[in-house]
Structures are given as C-alpha cells and as structure tokens.
Amino acid sequence: MDELMKAVVLVNDMLTVQNITKPTLAEPGHLVVKMDSSAINSGDKFFLKHPTPPGMVKSLYDVKGVSGAGEVLQIGEGVPEEFLGRNVAFYRQLKYSESVVGAWSEYSQVHYLDCVILPDNAIPEEYSGSIVNSITPYGFLKQIIDEGHKGIISTAGNSATGIAQLAFCLTYDFPLISIVRTEDSRKEMESLGAKNVVVQSDPDFSIQLSYLSQTLSATAIFDGVGGDILNKILNVIPWGSVIYTYGYIGDKVPFAFHTSTLSLKNIIIKPFSNLKTPTVQDAGKLEQAMKEIGSLIHMPHFKTKIGKKFRLEEINDAIAYSGESGKKAVLYHG
Numbered sequence: 332m333d334e335l336m337k338a339v340v341l342v343n344d345m346l347t348v349q350n351i352t353k354p355t356l357a358e359p360g361h362l363v364v365k366m367d368s369s370a371i372n373s374g375d376k377f378f379l380k381h382p383t384p385p386g387m388v389k390s391l392y393d394v395k396g397v398s399g400a401g402e403v404l405q406i407g408e409g410v411p412e413e414f415l416g417r418n419v420a421f422y423r424q425l426k427y428s429e430s431v432v433g434a435w436s437e438y439s440q441v442h443y444l445d446c447v448i449l450p451d452n453a454i455p456e457e458y459s460g461s462i463v464n465s466i467t468p469y470g471f472l473k474q475i476i477d478e479g480h481k482g483i484i485s486t487a488g489n490s491a492t493g494i495a496q497l498a499f500c501l502t503y504d505f506p507l508i509s510i511v512r513t514e515d516s517r518k519e520m521e522s523l524g525a526k527n528v529v530v531q532s533d534p535d536f537s538i539q540l541s542y543l544s545q546t547l548s549a550t551a552i553f554d555g556v557g558g559d560i561l562n563k564i565l566n567v568i569p570w571g572s573v574i575y576t577y578g579y580i581g582d583k584v585p586f587a588f589h590t591s592t593l594s595l596k597n598i599i600i601k602p603f604s605n606l607k608t609p610t611v612q613d614a615g616k617l618e619q620a621m622k623e624i625g626s627l628i629h630m631p632h633f634k635t636k637i638g639k640k641f642r643l644e645e646i647n648d649a650i651a652y653s654g655e656s657g658k659k660a661v662l663y664h665g
Contacts, residue, residue: 338436357407370460394433470494470608481508487555498632575603
C-alpha cells in the first residue's frame with residue numbers, strides 16, 4: 332500500500348488539504364525533500380487565478396506551491412552525491428519535469444537543477460521563498476549583458492527580487508538604479524549597499540532618474556511592478572532603452588503612452604520571463620547559476636522576509652495574508 336502524506340491541492344478552484352501518495356523513491360535527476368517551509372510568493376497567488384501558461388511545470392496531483400526549503404532524504408540516478416542529507420531551497424519551475432510534487436506538501440519531489448544547497452548553518456525557513464527571487468535577477472543580468480546594456484533601472488525597489496538584484500549587481504560591479512516608494516525603503520536599500528536609489532514621491536524624482544540613467548547608461552529597465560510607474564519614467568529614460576516587463580502588481584493604473592514616444596526615443600517594450608532566459612533554458616548554464624547563487628546565498632540580500640507563519644490546514648488564511656515591506660506568509664509542514 333502506498334504511503335500517504337498531507338498536501339494542499341487545488342480542486343474545483345478551491346484549495347484543500349488532502350492525503351495523497353508520498354514520493355518514496357526519487358526519480359532519475361530528482362530529489363525527495365522533507366519539507367520544512369514554503370513561502371507564498373506573489374506568483375503563487377497570481378496563478379491560482381489565472382491559467383498556467385504553456386511550458387510551466389505542473390505538479391502531480393495538482394499540489395500547489397513552487398517555492399520551499401527542506402532536507403534531501405533521497406537522490407535519484409544522476410544527482411550529485413553532495414545533495415544527499417543537505418538542506419536545499421528550490422523553485423520547482425526551472426527544469427521541466429513530469430515527476431514534480433509541489434511545495435505545499437509534507438514531502439516534495441523536484442529536479443536537482445531547481446535547487447540550491449544551503450550553508451550548513453542556514454535556517455531553512457529563511458530561504459523558503461528565495462530562489463525564484465534570485466534566479467530572476469540573475470538570469471536578467473546575464474541576458475542584458477549579452478544584449479549590450481551597461482546599466483539597469485529597476486522598478487522592483489526593495490522587494491525580494493529587487494534586493495536580490497542589488498546583490499548580483501554589487502557582486503558583478505554592474506550599475507543599478509533602484510526605484511522605491513518611500514524614504515524608509517531607500518534607507519533599507521542603502522543599508523544593503525545600494526548607491527543609486529530614487530524615491531517616487533520625491534519632488535525631484537524625474538530629474539534624479541534622468542541624470543542617473545544618462546550618467547550610468549542605464550538602458551535596461553527591469554519592470555517588476557507594471558502600471559503607473561512606467562507612465563512616470565517613460566519620458567526620462569535614455570534613448571534606446573528596453574523595458575522588460577516582469578511584474579503586474581501595479582496594473583490598477585494602466586500604462587498609457589503615445590506611440591510617438593517609442594519611435595522618437597527608440598524604446599522597445601517586451602516581456603521578460605525567467606523561464607525563457609538562456610540561463611534557465613540551457614541545463615549547463617542553469618547548473619552553473621545555481622552554484623553561483625549558492626556561493627552568494629549567505630548574503631543578507633537573499634533571505635526571505637517572513638511575515639506570519641501558517642500550518643498547511645490554514646492555507647486559505649495564508650493566501651489572504653498581506654505583509655508589510657515585502658513580508659510573506661510561510662507555510663510549515665510538520
């Protein structure tokens with residue numbers, strides 16, 4: 332008889348805790364992870380309300396949750412031995428697989444290329460939502476360097492993705508201008524090493540952004556918000572800029588512009604997906620990326636901001652939770 336475990340499953344658009352088959356023998360290339368915790372990211376909430384795009388990994392039994400951390404109990408054929416018995420953090424969308432079991436469960440199964448090995452002294456819950464927020468700016472940085480950009484303007488601010496982006500730009504000495512909403516957010520970013528931070532509410536916001544972007548040749552705009560912030564920056568970003576759209580939490584106010592603005596300033600707008608970057612699509616580059624992230628993950632920039640903790644049975648309360656300053660609901664699996 333199959334062993335069972337508790338997991339959060341989507342049934343008729345409702346999240347419920349059910350008993351499903353526990354993964355007990357790791358598939359080739361995969362790990363079986365005893366889950367410690369799973370942070371609920373904005374993408375988890377978004378895809379509960381929207382159809383899963385083609386190419387995204389679906390979980391067996393439709394167990395939800397793409398991010399988490401826990402201890403590797405088993406490794407499948409072809410998995411490096413260094414993973415066995417270690418704590419890992421993962422984002423289960425990176426390597427396509429039909430054997431994945433989602434993160435909102437007592438035990439998960441993911442491909443080892445979805446995982447970063449955590450330092451021995453790391454607390455798993457502090458990285459339970461970190462990898463999606465790390466691979467996104469990592470893949471973005473590698474892509475825009477290949478495309479010839481010399482600097483970044485980021486609307487992701489002091490979000491988890493924006494802070495991880497700062498860490499990579501500091502590490503690789505790549506110019507970054509961070510747009511934040513408040514003075515407190517500016518102070519947080521500067522405490523983490525940011526040198527170029529502009530506050531949306533500052534009366535000189537446009538002047539500051541124009542000066543910095545021209546000085547630093549920042550023509551790659553990472554838009555982690557969408558909506559009105561693009562209206563505010565479109566006319567001051569440098570000629571030849573490319574706006575890479577990634578986030579949509581600001582879509583209550585539409586992005587509206589005259590097409591002549593694009594033509595006169597030679598501006599391009601295009602979608603960005605971490606899953607479509609050369610970093611993620613090439614298995615060798617992805618393996619190298621996860622090793623590089625692992626070598627940097629001790630930096631404070633990569634820790635998940637924990638807001639409130641919930642049990643699996645409290646999943647609907649966890650989904651409804653909205654923390655301040657980027658703090659996230661975290662599910663615990665014990």
